[in-house]
Amino acid sequence: MKIAEALALRADHQKRIEQLKARLLRNAKVQEGEQPAEDPEALILEYEALASELVHLIKRINVTNSSASVAGRSMTQALAERDILKLRHTMYRDLAQAATITQAVATRSEVRFKGTVTVSVVQKKADVIAKDLRELDARIQEANWLIDLAE
Structure with a gap:
């Protein structure tokens, strides 16, 4: 993978993380007796997995940037x-x-x-x-x- 592809993937991950956050916040509370539109626990798991991937990707980008000329x-x-x-x-x-x-x-x-x-x-x-x-x-x-x- 080239740096440019990694940068595009990083931007995509950052956008998806923001979208997951918005979905989590929308489902953080419901009226008594109602169910949330999406399972907050599943959203949290997806968020954490994506955040972990993003950290790994950013580390690789930073290592590459420090050694590239x-x-x-x-x-x-x-x-x-x-x-x-x-x-x-x-x-x-x-x-x-x-x-x-x-x-x-x-x-x-x-x-x-x-x-x-x-x-x-x-x-x-x-x-x-x-x-x-x-x-x-x-x-x-x-x-x-x-x-x-x-x-």
Whole structure:
């Protein structure tokens, strides 16, 4: 199994765990004399089995990521860099948006606002980071389809 397949399976397990939780909560109580729509004990067993599979899968993904190499660094390092690039990109994009003055002033007595940063410079920085993020993400995705999951 490739890392990409394991990641898809992990997402599926996480989704199924959330669905099982919702089903459990819906069947946690019933009116006196009624039966739950589903057996809570069976749902708990299914939940626990799936959670156990998920732990094993996540461990295998983490071991693989720590030993796999992407663009001259470990997958773990590349993932950390991607996360920070996402944070930085969002900050610069949001800063450019916040500094853009779109308020129309109707009278001379109204409060006027001015940006404290140069929007074009901030937007260019956001664009550069977005490009770096796309390139790194492409390398990570490629590696995910080439690298086998550790046992």
